[in-house]
Amino acid sequence: MTETLLANAKVPANELPGLLFPALLDTLIMVGIVMAIVVAVGVPLGALVHNLAPGGLFENPALHTTLSWIISIGRSLPFLILMASIMPFTRFITGTNIGIAAAVVPMSLAGIAFFTRIVENSLRSVPPAVVQVARASGGSRLQIIRTAQLSEAVPSIIGGLTINIIAMIEYSAIAGTIGAGGIGYVAVTYGYQRFDQGVMLATIVILVVTVAAVQLIGDALVRLTTPHRRLRSGAVRPLRRRNSPVASLAPGAAAV
């Protein structure tokens, strides 16, 4: 009897797209909104934390330690617990406890803490000599952060952004458990609670494909923003053409 009930509960294959694609769209909207907030807050915050540290452009150990602690607390809570613990705050901001709006708040908080660390780490890998050059060239602190620090770290930040987006897709699935909608919600309600293996398998495939696509686009952007990778991979080759064989034989010719 149980078996018949479960069999009846299964979603027929021809109804799968109608169930999954709106869910995927929800996930993408959720992650998109969250990532916009994360980048808008995380980049300046990461640059701030990096430059408050000893040797930074506005060194301030006390403020650096405080900010760093707050970020570490945000990073240390498992997402499910963070989400549950800030529910009153979420309701205060969005007026609701369920749905995409409610999921965006905890996801953004977790994402900002994550991304701030990624930006900070990327900026740390920019050689300090470059900042000295920018200072000696008469740059203001904001100019230096923009042109010497962030600009030089762009490929590394994009690499980190890729990791962050994938983490957010994962978080959106967890947020699905509080009725946020999206692929995660479908996987939990159909695949897990109703034992619908077909839906479960379909959501897994969709998630794998989405994550792979994000990674692929991220890698391509990293290559595009790193001159020596872009020009060596042969994707863009104006320089190769400009350098006739004769020119490349000249002493000190570019190592293309």
Added chain:
Amino acid sequence: MGHDRSAGQVFDQPGVNPPDPELVVIAKVFPRNPFWEHSPVIELTNLTKAYGHGDQRTVVLDKVTFSVDAGEILAVVGPSGAGKSTLAQCINLLTPPTSGSVVVNGEDLTTLSARKLRVARRRIGTVFQSAGLLERRTAAENVALPLEYLGVTAAEARKRVAELLDRVGLAQHAGHYPFQLSGGQRQRVGIARALALRPSVLLSDEATAGLDPTTTDSVVDLLRELRDDLNLSIVFITHEMDTVLKIADSVARLDHGSIAESGRLVDLLTDPDSSLGSELRPQRVDAEPAAGQQIWRVVYDAPDVPADWVGRASQDLGIPLSVLGASVQLVAGVSVGGFTLGIPAQLGDRVRDVLGRYGLAASTDESDSLAVELNSELEGVA
């Protein structure tokens, strides 16, 4: 911003003016003209930098004082850990000194507020070790960096960048990224960037470190040319003694944070008592003297040593001089260097007198040790 600025307004700020062409001509025709000798463009007075407090206080720079005139190249040499990098950072005020002053074009930079300092710093162009280029910008975009910070319009910046790249011989490489340039080319981009705002002082912090000898020579030649054309004052910080011979007018040796010895390069090289002079003279391995010969070390002591002195001195002494080792070269139009001679021991002090006539300072190893003893006795008396 800055769209209504004309080229003249941007560059004709006090202190960053291009030198008066007429004066440049005068300086070239009369390089030892007193007018130039006594117009320091950059002056360091008692510059001191210390880290920490109390027992942990370490003095990295101790009352460093020197000045560089318009069109002069001063080389600051010293071993690693002597404080050369700190000195460079204090000169362009990237690190504030603990005390002392850095005066450029008559203005004391150490008293300026952070905002004014940022403007004043434009009078000093800095060339860094291994160039320090932004890897995601082309050569042209790297040179444009200081212009961009200043707010120069794009069209104007493009014009100036083309000029600068052409000046350093990289017009063909404007669109190349740093990874496509050789070490020497990267450094040329660094030099062009340092000159973008028409500074009156160029600070070179180990700019030739890590370059091969040929590339070092080409960078040195470029710096000397730029000095001549733009009447730049150059502070050239390096640990390479042979590069100093090629570039410097004056030399100062930094040791344990203070200037141990300084002077005009030619004077130091022709001074047999100068330890910096002997460090600057090429080091060589001499042959062994024949039996009965005494080793004499001879240093060019005057600007007018005749080129044929070996033959003439042999005649005067009545014996042929054996040359065991020699290194002589032209520095700033003056022959400098030293010889190691093997001379029969019985000639004694006559050798010193005869060689002295030709402007040479001669000493034996024994007379050296004698002088040392005499000195220590004198010190004991004092």
